[in-house]
Amino acid sequence: MAKKFTPKVLTANHLLSGDVIYWDEKGDWVGAFEDALYLDTEKLANHVLTLAEKQQDVIVGPYLADAALGPDDKPMPAHFRETFRMTGPSNYHHGKQAEA
Amino acid sequence: MYSYSQFDKDFIAERNKQFRAQVERRIDGSLTEAEFKPLRLMNGLYLQLHAYMLRVAIPYGTLRSAQMRQLAMIAEKFDKGYGHFTTRQNIQFNWPKLRDVPDILDALAEVEMHAIQTSGNCVRNVTSDHFAGAAADEIEDPRPTAELLRQWSTDHPEFAFLGRKFKIAVVGSETDRAVTKAHDIGLRMVRGANGEAGYEVIVGGGLGRTPMVGKIIRDFLPAEDLLPYVESILQVYNRLGRRDNKYKARIKITVHENGLDVIRDEVEKAFVLQRQAFGGYDQELYASIKEAFAPPAFIDAPLDAFYAAQNADASFRSFVDTNLAEHKNPDYAIVTISTKAHGQTPGDATADQMRVMADLAETYGHDELRISHEQNVILPHVHKSHLPEIFARLREAGLATANIGLISDIIACPGMDYCALATARSIPVAQQIATRFEKLKLEHDIGALKIKISGCINACGHHHVGHIGILGLDRAGVENYQITLGGDHTETAAIGERAGPGFAYDEIVPAIERLIHGYLDLRDSPEETFIETYRRLGAAPFKAVLYPAEQIAAE
Numbered sequence: 001m002a003k004k005f006t007p008k009v010l011t012a013n014h015l016l017s018g019d020v021i022y023w024d025e026k027g028d029w030v031g032a033f034e035d036a037l038y039l040d041t042e043k044l045a046n047h048v049l050t051l052a053e054k055q056q057d058v059i060v061g062p063y064l065a066d067a068a069l070g071p072d073d074k075p076m077p078a079h080f081r082e083t084f085r086m087t088g089p090s091n092y093h094h095g096k097q098a099e100a
Numbered sequence: 101m102y103s104y105s106q107f108d109k110d111f112i113a114e115r116n117k118q119f120r121a122q123v124e125r126r127i128d129g130s131l132t133e134a135e136f137k138p139l140r141l142m143n144g145l146y147l148q149l150h151a152y153m154l155r156v157a158i159p160y161g162t163l164r165s166a167q168m169r170q171l172a173m174i175a176e177k178f179d180k181g182y183g184h185f186t187t188r189q190n191i192q193f194n195w196p197k198l199r200d201v202p203d204i205l206d207a208l209a210e211v212e213m214h215a216i217q218t219s220g221n222c223v224r225n226v227t228s229d230h231f232a233g234a235a236a237d238e239i240e241d242p243r244p245t246a247e248l249l250r251q252w253s254t255d256h257p258e259f260a261f262l263g264r265k266f267k268i269a270v271v272g273s274e275t276d277r278a279v280t281k282a283h284d285i286g287l288r289m290v291r292g293a294n295g296e297a298g299y300e301v302i303v304g305g306g307l308g309r310t311p312m313v314g315k316i317i318r319d320f321l322p323a324e325d326l327l328p329y330v331e332s333i334l335q336v337y338n339r340l341g342r343r344d345n346k347y348k349a350r351i352k353i354t355v356h357e358n359g360l361d362v363i364r365d366e367v368e369k370a371f372v373l374q375r376q377a378f379g380g381y382d383q384e385l386y387a388s389i390k391e392a393f394a395p396p397a398f399i400d401a402p403l404d405a406f407y408a409a410q411n412a413d414a415s416f417r418s419f420v421d422t423n424l425a426e427h428k429n430p431d432y433a434i435v436t437i438s439t440k441a442h443g444q445t446p447g448d449a450t451a452d453q454m455r456v457m458a459d460l461a462e463t464y465g466h467d468e469l470r471i472s473h474e475q476n477v478i479l480p481h482v483h484k485s486h487l488p489e490i491f492a493r494l495r496e497a498g499l500a501t502a503n504i505g506l507i508s509d510i511i512a513c514p515g516m517d518y519c520a521l522a523t524a525r526s527i528p529v530a531q532q533i534a535t536r537f538e539k540l541k542l543e544h545d546i547g548a549l550k551i552k553i554s555g556c557i558n559a560c561g562h563h564h565v566g567h568i569g570i571l572g573l574d575r576a577g578v579e580n581y582q583i584t585l586g587g588d589h590t591e592t593a594a595i596g597e598r599a600g601p602g603f604a605y606d607e608i609v610p611a612i613e614r615l616i617h618g619y620l621d622l623r624d625s626p627e628e629t630f631i632e633t634y635r636r637l638g639a640a641p642f643k644a645v646l647y648p649a650e651q652i653a654a655e
Contacts, residue, residue: 016127016198018151057129060147079577081516084525085149089517091445091527094180094195095150 009036012059034074120202144215155218160228160246161189165458172454223253230472234480236426242272263341264349281593297323304355307559332370396466409488422502442538447475508534515555522555524572524579565589618645
């Protein structure tokens with residue numbers, strides 16, 4: 001049986017910097033998970049993934065990451081791996097947490 | 101130490117030029133990521149969770165001071181001011197930008213270094229004993245063998261696209277400090293019945309999802325037959341090894357599925373042909389490489405300052421007792437510099453620390469440094485009269501922690517803080533264990549103990565061969581840590597036994613603490629180490645302290 005769809009955001013790494021990036025509602029790549037477009041249908045999720053896969057001169061490795069809506073109705077990670085990608089490593093104040 | 105020939109220099113320069121052009125073609129869109137990925141991996145460039153990661157080869161863990169200084173420069177100019185030493189004696193930079201990587205590779209080439217074959221399904225960086233050339237118990241320096249293998253395997257056209265990666269380690273001592281039995285090929289330098297040089301050849305060891313202790317395929321291989329024999333093993337693996345399933349593609353599975361006797365017969369058949377094909381050039385090469393590894397000119401000097409410092413300074417005494425190993429010259433010592441100050445990331449060194457270690461090597465250490473698979477840095481040749489000054493300089497740099505071989509000298513892979521393959525974090529678990537036992541002031545009382553932590557089943561943190569192994573997994577979206585007991589990374593290699601159900605992230609350090617207190621109660625004397633107690637009593641009493649009856653009942 002096909003796995004039941006759960007909401008997603010589209011994420012990738014930036015080709016030049018390697019930074020973690022997300023697809024927003026305008027179809028731009030942004031740095032914050034909470035600014036990502038919340039993909040609540042499988043059709044929409046697959047559609048934006050197809051669009052992203054055509055942008056490989058800008059990005060590397062696009063994929064759909066599990067997401068949920070936070071208390072402020074903004075997307076948040078549904079798995080700890082994405083929390084680390086969104087934040088940065090826990091041993092140094094490096095990565096996105098240092099840019100905030 | 102070996103220095104690049106003109107051929108080596110030209111080869112690296114050409115490869116770097118090629119890679120620079122490949123990067124440009126990726127950026128201008130001429131190459132897709134699918135086309136570029138195998139090219140970047142061949143040059144050590146990964147894409148990890150937060151950024152690119154460049155893995156730089158440190159052949160058999162040997163560095164000169166100028167090379168260490170260049171690594172410091174790269175860390176500062178192109179990264180975030182530090183580097184991470186790995187269990188394959190390499191260094192990884194966690195934050196390079198794609199456009200900078202060709203410049204980094206050129207900077208490495210200036211000091212005869214590169215990142216070739218630090219990834220991909222090829223023969224990887226050949227590892228060795230980090231005390232090579234210095235250890236008192238050494239039969240012969242294994243580094244010329246490692247260098248010969250490096251030259252033979254670099255860009256070897258037949259073995260550039262193996263079924264899976266291939267790792268070789270070489271030791272020249274009875275004591276195995278290079279985990280040879282967990283390698284695709286392990287080589288142990290031995291002497292034949294008439295004193296002639298040769299190797300015991302071990303094949304099919306490995307960790308990962310199917311851990312196996314390597315098996316002896318040849319108990320004595322004459323030294324001059326090394327390359328044809330190793331090439332024969334690779335040929336048989338290339339032919340019989342599976343390519344249908346990535347997880348069954350390592351030679352350990354080939355040996356397991358075909359049986360050692362079949363593999364041995366096939367290798368011996370191939371060897372008959374290979375031996376004729378080599379024709380002696382390899383031995384000329386080996387002889388010239390050996391000359392490059394001549395021992396340094398050891399000095400003679402009084403040892404009064406050393407003995408005086410030992411009597412006067414308890415912290416120096418502790419450092420000497422814990423971080424020094426016996427050198428073949430009794431007036432010398434091997435100094436292991438811990439990159440594991442309590443609470444720090446195992447294997448990380450800042451650019452400043454790298455420069456301090458480089459300066460010490462240049463001034464006092466015959467210009468030699470080593471990286472151990474246990475993620476520490478070694479000054480292999482230190483006259484004992486220089487130890488007080490070295491200790492003082494290390495202490496200023498936060499590098500004088502006296503914990504080598506103790507509970508806080510933990511191997512930890514980058515885990516989910518960096519690695520795209522990881523299923524859980526490793527580094528914070530190591531940091532917390534170290535700080536917890538430092539607070540308890542029990543470290544020296546506990547004594548010799550190897551804790552090894554991997555953040556996924558691929559086992560880069562060698563957890564299977566830790567006396568206590570910790571494996572981080574993702575269990576239903578939550579980090580979970582399995583404990584294995586009784587592993588051994590030495591010549592008596594053993595795979596640890598899983599203790600029982602895993603522990604949550606906030607339960608793993610208390611579980612280790614229970615285990616250690618249990619050991620302290622169980623040992624028959626302060627001299628009996630954790631692994632000795634485990635071997636004497638078996639797993640049962642350790643499981644009992646890990647999983648108390650009341651806890652099991654409550655669940």
